Amino acid sequence: MATVPLLTATPSGDVLELRPTGSWTAANVATLERLSSDIAPQLDQAATVRVDMAGVRELDTIGAWLLEKLSRRATSAGHRADIVGITENYAGLIDELRQVNRRAPAPSRAGNPVIAKLGDIGRATIGASEDITAFLQMLGALCFAILGVLRRPRSLRVTSLTYQLYRVGWQAIPIVTLITFLIGAIIAQQGIFHFRKFGADSYVVDMVGILVLRELGVLIVAIMVAGRSGSAYTAELGSMKMREEIDALSTMGLDPIEVLMLPRILALICALPILSFIGSMAALYGGGLVAWFYGGMGPAIFLARLHEAVSVTHFEVGIIKAPFMALVIGIVACSEGLRVKGSAESLGKQTTTSVVKSIFLVIVLDGLFAVFFASIGM
Amino acid sequence: MQEAAEPFAIRVRDLVVGFRRHVVIDHLALDVRRGEILGLVGASGGGKSVLMRTIIGLIPRQGGEIEVMGSPINHDRATRSAAGRWGILFQQGALFSSLTVRQNIQFPLRENLDLSESLMDEIATAKLEMVGLTAEDGDKFPAELSGGMTKRVALARALALDPAIVFLDEPTSGLDPIAAGDFDALIKTLQKTLGLTVFMVTHDLASLNTVCDRVAALADGKIVAIGPMQELLRSEHPWVRAYFHGKRSQMLQPKAS
Numbered sequence: 001m002a003t004v005p006l007l008t009a010t011p012s013g014d015v016l017e018l019r020p021t022g023s024w025t026a027a028n029v030a031t032l033e034r035l036s037s038d039i040a041p042q043l044d045q046a047a048t049v050r051v052d053m054a055g056v057r058e059l060d061t062i063g064a065w066l067l068e069k070l071s072r073r074a075t076s077a078g079h080r081a082d083i084v085g086i087t088e089n090y091a092g093l094i095d096e097l098r099q100v101n102r103r104a105p106a107p108s109r110a111g112n113p114v115i116a117k118l119g120d121i122g123r124a125t126i127g128a129s130e131d132i133t134a135f136l137q138m139l140g141a142l143c144f145a146i147l148g149v150l151r152r153p154r155s156l157r158v159t160s161l162t163y164q165l166y167r168v169g170w171q172a173i174p175i176v177t178l179i180t181f182l183i184g185a186i187i188a189q190q191g192i193f194h195f196r197k198f199g200a201d202s203y204v205v206d207m208v209g210i211l212v213l214r215e216l217g218v219l220i221v222a223i224m225v226a227g228r229s230g231s232a233y234t235a236e237l238g239s240m241k242m243r244e245e246i247d248a249l250s251t252m253g254l255d256p257i258e259v260l261m262l263p264r265i266l267a268l269i270c271a272l273p274i275l276s277f278i279g280s281m282a283a284l285y286g287g288g289l290v291a292w293f294y295g296g297m298g299p300a301i302f303l304a305r306l307h308e309a310v311s312v313t314h315f316e317v318g319i320i321k322a323p324f325m326a327l328v329i330g331i332v333a334c335s336e337g338l339r340v341k342g343s344a345e346s347l348g349k350q351t352t353t354s355v356v357k358s359i360f361l362v363i364v365l366d367g368l369f370a371v372f373f374a375s376i377g378m
Numbered sequence: 379m380q381e382a383a384e385p386f387a388i389r390v391r392d393l394v395v396g397f398r399r400h401v402v403i404d405h406l407a408l409d410v411r412r413g414e415i416l417g418l419v420g421a422s423g424g425g426k427s428v429l430m431r432t433i434i435g436l437i438p439r440q441g442g443e444i445e446v447m448g449s450p451i452n453h454d455r456a457t458r459s460a461a462g463r464w465g466i467l468f469q470q471g472a473l474f475s476s477l478t479v480r481q482n483i484q485f486p487l488r489e490n491l492d493l494s495e496s497l498m499d500e501i502a503t504a505k506l507e508m509v510g511l512t513a514e515d516g517d518k519f520p521a522e523l524s525g526g527m528t529k530r531v532a533l534a535r536a537l538a539l540d541p542a543i544v545f546l547d548e549p550t551s552g553l554d555p556i557a558a559g560d561f562d563a564l565i566k567t568l569q570k571t572l573g574l575t576v577f578m579v580t581h582d583l584a585s586l587n588t589v590c591d592r593v594a595a596l597a598d599g600k601i602v603a604i605g606p607m608q609e610l611l612r613s614e615h616p617w618v619r620a621y622f623h624g625k626r627s628q629m630l631q632p633k634a635s
Binding site: 343 | 475476490491494503520570571
């Protein structure tokens with residue numbers, strides 16, 4: 001059915017006669033482009049160009065456009081161009097393509113690269129300050145919603161809160177336990193390996209205990225929750241935003257902050273301390289197992305040393321941080337979700353931003369707490 | 379030469395499609411002639427979209443045969459990836475939201491053909507102008523388009539590879555009557571210019587009346603009536619009567635009857 005396209009040019013006097021033959025269709029586009037660019041220089045010499053279409057078997061938009069381009073090149077050089085022998089079924093197509101691409105596209109202005117760079121920096125600065133504003137706005141709106149709930153306790157969405165608690169708390173337990181268990185085991189192994197050189201293996205218990213309870217337990221769990229639940233929040237709220245569900249809520253006189261965000265953030269605030277506790281225990285358990293099997297320190301000795309090394313203060317320092325980290329994760333996740341625009345790409349971008357930002361803020365917050373606890377001597 | 383080969387663009391024989399026990403399409407037969415605009419009507423949820431998706435190989439069938447342009451259609455990769463055979467205008471446009479309008483139109487070209495960047499730009503602009511948009515619209519993102527423009531861009535993308543058949547799923551839904559009328563006119567013009575076969579699922583009585591050469595009515599999983607609009611208006615089938623002679627369609631009835 002499809003035949004090889006050809007383009008022959010026969011000059012006779014002032015007239016250059018072009019004879020396209022075969023299938024001038026998309027399937028042969030590579031050949032067609034070569035044929036028409038090969039013939040183009042000859043067009044500039046002839047005073048009149050005649051395109052005889054009688055030999056064309058098949059024609060589609062691409063083929064017709066290439067022929068139209070040839071005849072336009074001739075006319076723009078001040079020559080005459082006629083297209084003859086058009087079969088009836090392709091006449092409409094050729095007429096249509098005579099109309100298109102007539103207007104030259106507006107040239108895009110290339111700016112000064114230095115100014116463009118400065119512009120980028122300026123925009124990034126403004127973006128950063130907008131981020132802070134958005135965070136504070138969300139915090140304010142959340143406090144307002146909490147006040148509303150305190151005034152009318154029945155307006156708290158208990159079902160939603162329970163469901164979110166189930167998702168971010170209960171369902172996260174296995175993975176949180178596994179990861180913290182492994183982290184505890186690795187810290188203990190490394191500690192024993194290096195401390196053994198100084199004959200200080202027994203201090204491994206102090207190290208594991210203090211590190212896990214004060215810092216690592218809560219930090220690792222917070223980072224995992226940011227990746228696991230924060231991203232889910234952003235994606236959920238973002239796709240609700242895209243489908244105008246959040247607008248629908250507001251038009252029904254409901255506050256999206258109270259209906260959607262408050263239960264989610266409260267669930268995180270409840271779940272993160274519990275998860276941190278479970279995680280810390282799992283890490284100590286992992287450390288204890290390694291101390292037993294790798295370091296040769298029996299469980300009784302491990303527990304006794306742990307009892308000496310660790311006080312309730314260490315545990316408090318760790319667990320106090322958890323709700324604040326949960327608040328930061330929740331606020332970042334929700335406000336990024338609300339910033340999603342119409343496209344699928346924007347949903348992906350905001351979800352990534354949400355995770356990156358909340359992990360960053362969690363670590364910054366941990367640093368601030370370290371300074372604070374050091375200065376009050378805890 | 380190839381015109382004489384097949385009088386039918388689409389032939390469906392004895393088609394059965396269902397989901398578990400629920401049969402949606404029940405021993406359906408349908409012929410679409412080359413170069414015609416066929417409108418398909420049917421109740422909401424009655425299987426119009428299922429029929430269309432089965433013809434293009436997106437949904438597996440339980441029995442029967444489908445031929446498009448003389449070649450059999452199956453529910454497999456080979457059928458679905460046979461690009462250039464047909465173009466599809468999805469109901470919501472289904473434009474790739476991360477690409478600009480121009481990139482959306484160029485996407486099938488870029489993936490299936492070997493052509494230079496400048497030619498691709500010219501073709502994209504040509505397609506945009508053919509569907510009544512301008513070259514400047516090419517730099518917009520789908521999220522910035524109005525409903526009517528989205529449909530036009532989706533049509534331009536469906537036509538990117540100059541398919542012989544285009545499937546339109548409710549092309550005028552969600553458009554105001556003026557935009558819908560313009561879109562109908564556009565379909566008619568393009569069909570004449572490019573010699574397309576158009577398979578159109580629609581509820582728009584005006585477009586059935588103005589652009590469709592023939593109308594097929596799908597009820598109870600079968601084609602219960604097919605023919606020019608005037609013939610369908612005279613049909614005795616109860617569902618067809620209810621569809622065309624309901625309150626909303628009074629305006630379409632010939633004054634004489």
